[in-house]
Amino acid sequence: MVIYLDNSATTKPDPEVLASFQKVSEEYYANPSSIHQFGGNAEKLLVAAKRQAAQLLQVEQEEIIFTSGGTEGNNMAVKGIALEHQQRGKHIITSSIEHPSIYEACKALEKLGFEVTYLPVDEKGIVSVDDMKKAIRKDTILVTIMHVNNEIGSIQPIAEIGKLLQQYPKIFFHVDNVQGFGKVPLHLKNAAIDLCTISGHKIHGLKGTGILYVRKGVALFPLFHGGEQELAIRSGTENLAGIVSLVKAMRLAKEREEEGIRHMSELKSYLIRAFEKMEGVFVNTPENSAPHIVNISVPGIKPEVIIHMLGEQNIYISTKSACSSKVKDESMVLAACGYSKNRTTTALRISLSYENTMQEMKIFVDALERSIKQFKTTME
C-alpha cells in the first residue's frame, strides 16, 4: 500500500478526469479553429468547458484563459502585466514567500529594469496589509501575492489586500491560487482580484493544465504569440483534452470542497497533535492555515534521510516544495518566517488530499516516530 502525502507537489489524477481526457483525445481531436464541422464540435466543447470553468469560479466566460499550469499562469500574469504597462511604472510588490515561478519571474524583470519590493512575513508566514500600504508607490503597477503558501500552508489576507488595492485602481492585483483552489475558498470578484492562477495537477487533474483568470478589461502582453487562440493572450492550438479534464477536475474539487476541507482539517489536527508530542519535532505550520499542509522540522536530521527511510515503507512526503527542492540549503519560506537555521534546513512537508484516511495518518505517524528513533540510535 502506498501512503501518498505529497499532494501539494502533485496529486493522483482522478479516474473520471482520465476518462474524460482519453475520450476527448479519441473523439474530439480536431482543431477547434478548423472551420469544418468536426472542428466546430471541438470548438463547442471548448466553449462548454470555458463556460463551466467560469461558473465554478463565478466569473465571466471571457475571463478564463487556459494555460499549461501554475508556472505558466504566474509568468503570464507577472511578465504580461509588467511588459504591457511599463510606461505607467516599473514597480512591483510581492512577498518573500512566493513560489519560484513568481519569485524568479520578478528577478528576471529586475534585470530588465523593474524594481521589486519583497514584503516580509511574520512568524506565521503572513504579510501585513500595513506593510503593503507603505510599499505602494506612484509607479507601482502590480501586486502579486499567493493565497496559500505551498510550504507551510499559511493563508494570506487576500480579501483585505484586494480592498486596499481598490483605492489604487491603476495597480493590478494577481493572486497565485495554485495551492488554495478547492481547499481554502476565495471569491475572485469579492476580493477584487484582477488575475488569478490555478493549476490542474494540484486538484487531481493532469499535469500541463491550468487557468489564468484575467478580469475583463485587463490587458496583458502575451508570452506566446501566434494563432491568437485564447483571446490572443495565449496562442497555440488548444489542449482540448487537457482543458476538458481540468474543468472536470475543478467541478469534482468544488463538489468535494466542503466535505474535503472538514475531513482534511481533522487529519491535520490529528497530525499536529501527534507531532507536538514527538520529541525533537517542531511544527512550523501556523494556526488558521490551509487544511492540507503540515510543515515540521526535525533539527539534527537531514530531511532527505527521513524522506528515504519513509520511502522504503511506501510512505511519501517531501522536504520543502518540490519545485525548489533542488536548491539545497534552507527553506526560503521558513527563513522569511524568522526561524533559525537548524529549523529552516530540516523541514518536512506533509500535504494531504481528501482521499487520505485516518488509518494512513496513524501508520505514517508511527513510521515517522520509528524513523527518528532509529536514526538517533544509529548515530549515537
Add this chain to the structure above:
Amino acid sequence: MQFDHILIRYGEMALKGKNIKQFITQLQQNIQQKLQDFPGVKVKRTQGRMFILLNGHDPVPVMEKCKKIFGIQSLSLAIKVDNDVEKIKEAALYALKENTNCKTFKVTVKRINKDFPVPSQEMNQVLGRHLLIHTDGFTVDVHHPDVEVKVEIRNEATYITSSVERGLGGLPVGSSGKTLLLLSGGIDSPVAGFLAMKRGVELEAIHFHSPPYTSERAKQKVIDLTKQLTKYGKSIRVHIVPFTKLQQEIFREMPESYGMTIMRRMMFRIAEAVCKKESILSITTGESLGQVASQTMESMHAINEVTNYPILRPLVAMDKQEVIEIARKIGTYEISILPYEDCCTIFVPKAPKTKPNRDKVIYYESAHDFGPSIQEAIDGIETIKITGNTDVEPTFEDLL
C-alpha cells in the same frame, strides 16, 4: 445585518403620463421573469419605486441580472427596518461601513411617514452623530460626499441605501411593439437589435442561410448571438430563410454589378412577408450610412423601394468604432468576429454598385420572374425559438 432589498428607480418612464402604469407593469413582469432562477425573490411596487425582496439570496448576482434589464435607470442595495430610531441607526451604520473606499459621507433623511416622531432635520443629525462616533476615518461632507446614506422613512418601513449603480435605462422590452431584425452574424446587426430593445421593442430575427456556401457554424453563430440578446429582453424567435436558390438565380440572371442591390431587395421582400405573417410592424437593420456599398444613400434609396414598412436603423449615424464598443459591452463582439462566411460575404461582385439607380434596378428585375423562388424561400423558413435557457450548445455532461 445585511442588504435585503434592491431599490429600483425608473428613468424616462417616470415622465410618462397616464399610460405609465402599463410601462411599470411591463417592467415588473420583465424583472420577475429574469429572476425566475432565484426562488422566493419578490418584485413589489410602491409609489414611484420598485423593490426587489431578496429573501436571503446573495444580492450580487441579482444586481447583475437587473443591470441587463431595460427600463431601470439605477439601482441600490437597501436595508429594510422597522420605523424605529435605534434600528435605523444600526442599519445606517452598516450601510456606510460597506463603502470601504470612501472617506466622506452625508446623511439624507426623507420622512414620508409624518407620524414618525423625529423630524427629518433632527434625524439627519442623530444619524450623522451616530455614524461619526462608530466609524474611523469618515468625515461629513454635505456638498461632495463619497457616500450618501439615504434614509427613507415610509409608512410601512424604513429603507436605507448607500450606493447607487447605473442601470441600462431605456424602456421595458415589450412596451413598444415588435420588430423584425435582419441578423447576419456580423458585428452591427446584434447591436442594432440591442438598441431597438432599449426603446422597449420586442425582437424577432430573420437570418438568410445559404448552404453549402455558408456553413452550419454560421447558422450556429446567429443562434448564439440571439441567445446573447435574450439576456437583455425576452425570448426571441429566429426565422431562418433558405436563400441559396434565390441567390444563385440573382447571380445567374442579373447584371453582376447590381447583384448585391437586388439581393438586398429580396431580403427586404422576404422580411416584409414574415412581418405580415407574424404581425410585426417594422424591420430593423444594422445599416450605418456609408459603411459599405449596400449602405450608401443611393443603395438605401434603391433597396428601400420594395417595402413601405418602417425600417429602423439604430446605427445609421454611428461610426464603426462606436458600434464595436457597444458590441463588446453587450457580449456579442466575441461571437460576431468568429470567421464564418455569411450570405452577404459570398457572391460579392468584384465591383458592386455603390450608387445604384432605382429605375435601373426595377428595369433589370422586370426581366425575370423571381416570384416562385421568393415564395419557395418563404415557405421553407425554419423558425427556432431561443430563450435565455435554450441550450444552444450541447452540454457535454459526460465529459465535463
